[in-house]
Amino acid sequence: MLNLAVFLDDSVRRYPHREALVCGHRRLTYAEVGALADRVAGLLVSRGIRPGDRVAITCPNLPEFVAVYYGILKAGAVVVPLNVLLKEREITYHLNDSGARAYFCFEGSPGLPTGESGSAAAARAPACANLFIITADPESASPIEGTETLTRALDHHAEFAAVAREATDTAVILYTSGTTGQPKGAELSHANMVLNALTANQLFDSTPAECDTHLVALPLFHSFGQSINMNAAFSVGAKMVLMPRFEAGAALEMMAREGVTVFAGVPTMYWGLLGARGSSGAKDLRLAISGGAALPVEIHTRFEERFGVRIHEGYGLSETSPLAIFSPPGQDPRPGSIGLPVWGIEVELVDEQWNPVGGTGEIAIRGHNVMKGYFARPEATAEVVRDGWFRTGDLARRDADGFYYIVDRAKDMIVRSGFNVYPREVEEVLMSHEAVSLAAVVGVAHDSRGEEIKAFVIREGTARITEAELIAWSREQLASYKYPRLVEFVDSLPMTATGKILKRELRS
Known part of the structure; x- marks a missing residue:
């Protein structure tokens, strides 16, 4: 028997008075978070939620997300975390696709009306009979007419003993981004999630005695934030400092004020920290983790020079809980490498027919x-899983020591005049130019060549380089079929809520 909620329950028993969550002026101990999760579980059971039922949540990085997440698990139900940027139509799809029977939704703001969108979507989801609005001020009334606030709903519920579940039962359903077709929900078991968090702590040398402080800027609705921050931290009684929205300057201030020792982020977050002014904020930082996308070598170098901490890069997907490959502890990171398979994980490079290959192949x-x-x-499962192997859609190579290096997403590869061009290689070269702060390379349709290479570039500071100058420079650095013939300077790049660059929007 196993329930992922054991991470919270065990820390409540062992460290009830330790700070668990910090968010703005709010500071909650493990005992307080545990009590709130118990009340959520009791509420769900009182409303007819049974083991195995799906319960959705839309909420930024607030204490309520954490309490509701573990409360759903304690009730024996399945957590369905939703991206806070989803619109009404998209929320409706996710509620109906998962068959969610209850939905916790943050009230939102004028710029991001999640409460209005969520309540309208719930009304169009026949199975979703329970809607609870999470308010920014826990004591305030719901701004959505005719809806019930979480605080009011919890009035009459107290202690709750977690429902026993099997290790193979589903704990969480994480929806993929849906870059091809409709989003699909990856079912992750209690064993998947528990082992992933424990594996992370083993890698990071995180123990109850270490008492780490995590700055949680990754959205908790995403697998990276859930496993590497929340579940890993709660399994050892660590503290989480929550950022509902990442802002580099504020992140540095929080690092300094709270004595942050662990930071996990995507490459664009590290790029943002490098561009922020003021205190380094990293005097206590012992561990910097990057994932979600390939980290440019230039950012590796600049971050270590400024903050004195080497970034350890890893790799994983929602479908792999997510941690699968990581820079081995006790060794210097190899810039550009995502490391070695973590404990208990096998990795192979394969071709389209699942045959192992010696060169570049799909992970x-x-x-x-x-x-x-x-x-x-x-049917969708059968396309990507065979004999226990999951094919990721990411292309990589492996060096003589077994270290893996991401080459690119298989779907992002550009075919120009019959030659394969990997955008990441071109991006790495462009970012080595002193006038380039960030670059994203895509293929655009071309009548005779099939695809042409286009670079979207953010200049460094006040740099005055022109498109023609950057194209001429890159022509000297890259083979004739690789350098970008098109360059467009931009002030920003479209990104997901998790900070990944949305290349599909750049192609449109």
């Missing part, structure tokens, strides 16, 4: 982290 993964499958989609 396939097998082990305790691989999802059960896509919820209610056996």
